[in-house]
Amino acid sequence: MHVKYDLNKILAEIKEDEKVFEQKEHYWASQKEIQDLLKKMRKEKAAK
């Protein structure tokens, strides 16, 4: 069986995935998200 790959399509998909990944890692947090994160990290610290 012969499978034909479209390299350009694969590369475009990888690029799109990278973009989503970047946005997830570096997205700008809202003040509410920051306060929630603070509470969570303080709880974790207190539990140690």
Next chain:
Amino acid sequence: MSDNKKIRVLLADDEVHIRVLMKRVLESMGVEVVAEAKNGQEAVDLYREKRPHMTFLDINMPLKDGTKALKEIKAEFPEAFVIMLTSLSAMETVKECIAAGAANYIRKDTPLNELKLFVKESWDEYRNSLKK
């Protein structure tokens, strides 16, 4: 913040209009701004000299950024009460600052009444943690 003795504050921001605004806001809460820094290095030096009760650090500052200044201050003075006040809120930076010991991380676009509330809550929590 109703202590008889005024809370002494160090304010670090490279933008003068932010320092002027924050000084007014903080003084309306009954605290005293005893020093102002326009970069991260000045903030660390002034912290050593003035030993303020409360410090506000911007992130994006010349010479030394606020994250580095926070880490240096906390390394030397682990009990320092530092709030990051910035327009940058990349989740990675927020996590880095909280992990480094920032008492809070406040975006500059936060409405002033909320900003005051966050400062007060963080200060009360800090004071309570010292009593334990």
